[in-house]
Amino acid sequence: MSHSALYVARSLVGSRFLKHPGFFCVMTTTRNKSSAVSLLKKGKCSAVDRLENMSIKLGEAAHQVLVTPNAGGDSVVSECLSVEVLSRLLFSNDTTLIATEMDIRYFPSGGSMTDYLIKWGTANVSVSVTRVFDGADLDGASRILEKKLRGVAFARKSLFAPVQGSECSWILHIFVPNGKVAKLVKKAWGKLDESVxxxxxxxxxxxxxxxxxxxxx
Incomplete structure (x- = not known):
């Protein structure tokens, strides 16, 4: 992400009265990524052991996400990495975890849920995390984006604790395996209606x- 794009992204996220959507792409380096995912997914040792054995050190917020049960499945890995990537690259490590998935309350309940809430400076930021796989086509990417963005819209209206949805900035964080899929996702995003x-x-x-x-x- 360029310095100018980073400035715009921070400006958008820093305002909870966000009216205009934004799309930004972050390219991670190759350093240490293998140890990150592989060690996080190993089931032979505790989460703390995995952290101690990693060549990168997770920040406190990512550590909390890693060791806290979520709504199910192994999405905790991508959620943990999401916290770390956003904390390092977008928020300059100036983040505090407010709540993980199971500690967030909604009314009405039973709909889409956000994955975690963080505090960045004075801004409350709600983050939903997903992945788009290699081999996805434009229709598939569009369906994933629309589903997730509509879920974010529901969560924004129903989130009431520990913060109100109207008091948050909202991020949809998408992991993709290569630049080709990233371009596909951007194209799909550009075709979505502004209301979505x-x-x-x-x-x-x-x-x-x-x-x-x-x-x-």
């Missing part, structure tokens, strides 16, 4: 390690 895109900053991270896209996880 509005008020959400979409951040796409190119993360090449295939373990993150294990469909059985």
């Amino acid at each position: 895109r509005g008020g959400v900053v979409v951040v796409v991270t190119i993360w090449k390690e295939t373990a993150l896209y294990d469909r059985t996880r």
